[in-house]
Amino acid sequence: MNPAEFRQQVRQGGFHGPTAGHCGEFAQANLVILPQAQADDFLRFCLFNPRACPLLGIGEPGSWAVPQLGRDLDLRTDVPGYCVYRDGRLAQEVTSLEALWQEDFVTFAIGCSFSFEQMLQQAGIPLRHLEEGRNVSMYRTSIRNRPAGPFAGELVVSMRPMKAADAIRAIQITSRFPGIHGAPVHFGDPALIGIGDLGRPDFGDAVTILPGEVPVFWACGVTPQSALRGAGLPLAITHKPGHMLITDIPNATLAIF
């Protein structure tokens, strides 16, 4: 099934699950939908924090079609789950935005680590959370985002334990993909970036770290969602965690060299 066919299936109500493992060669995206009044500040926030918020696409105000992300795309229906935030709190989970869509909505599509995980696997680098059938471990850090308007907060990172030689290879591979978070921001001692206990992630699941492995930390797309909640906007919409927008963009085309 290609991305357009997958999105059609979602649109017709035939799929509401997590998107991991679907259309693996195509980029999946984090979604943030905001009224235009806050969109300029959020755009600046993304540009100020590009490792956490690499922009794959931006919609025109009011438009649910974003041709650069996918042909025949309908952002109101083509994502398997949405979270609606009111005053910074999760108010509702829905599978369609048709009843909620506003003429001033601006959509931001932000790169997702699912894409680089495919590249790591193709390079023979084991990914523990996939081996263990869990979600990737994610942690709040003490690294402050560069603020823009109401958007601030701290960087959230995802963590993958690896042998050092695999980590070096993973740094090489992910450096080629700044559009999907790029190189790691840290490895080794988690306390140096304000993480107290790797066994207790703030999001996702804990995974086993074997002797001789080091934790490697990448900037994570939960960062903008966290900043969004912190901003306490009257209305904001995101994808439901793990339920991503599948774009027509082949991961391989996002390599900068």
Place this chain on the structure above:
Amino acid sequence: MNPAEFRQQVRQGGFHGPTAGHCGEFAQANLVILPQAQADDFLRFCLFNPRACPLLGIGEPGSWAVPQLGRDLDLRTDVPGYCVYRDGRLAQEVTSLEALWQEDFVTFAIGCSFSFEQMLQQAGIPLRHLEEGRNVSMYRTSIRNRPAGPFAGELVVSMRPMKAADAIRAIQITSRFPGIHGAPVHFGDPALIGIGDLGRPDFGDAVTILPGEVPVFWACGVTPQSALRGAGLPLAITHKPGHMLITDIPNATLAIF
């Protein structure tokens, strides 16, 4: 002073010191000179172990000129110091090979980390051994070289302590330069590659490792010298440690992207 002028000065007896810091924009090279009878095996050894033995140039048998390394080069006189090994043991240190040159000598020029250290410094990454005015720390590891003929032994690595964020940047930078050892082979726990005590290097000097820093290990040009000694050849010549051949090759041209 450009490399040709520097080599002229060496040739005329005006310079016999270590070459670190001279002609910084040009590649310096480790030198191995062997009778042709052993040269084929040594070439295979280099090709089998490219991270330790990246070849910048190979001379024609009997020739002390290697145009790909430098115009007007005379390998007999243009290096500030040479070590002459007989039966695997250091027999003599000389400043000229004119009396020793043989018609069957083949010269191998192997990339040197001096080149990538310049790139790291330009990127603002502190190098402790330079800050402390010492030689870089080097260690024998338990990583076995892929043998060829009489050449075998274990990988020797150089170590530079860095913060993780600097190490990630250093991995990106050195990955561009496979001709000068390329990316690190390991970071973190030295015991995983058979190093017992970072405070007691096998070659060079110990350096301070600060809290929050990790040791980062690169394959080192001492590896082929060590393999050479282990081979116990009747006759072999190398540069004197730290007294390198300065080539006409700008470091920047060695970047693969």
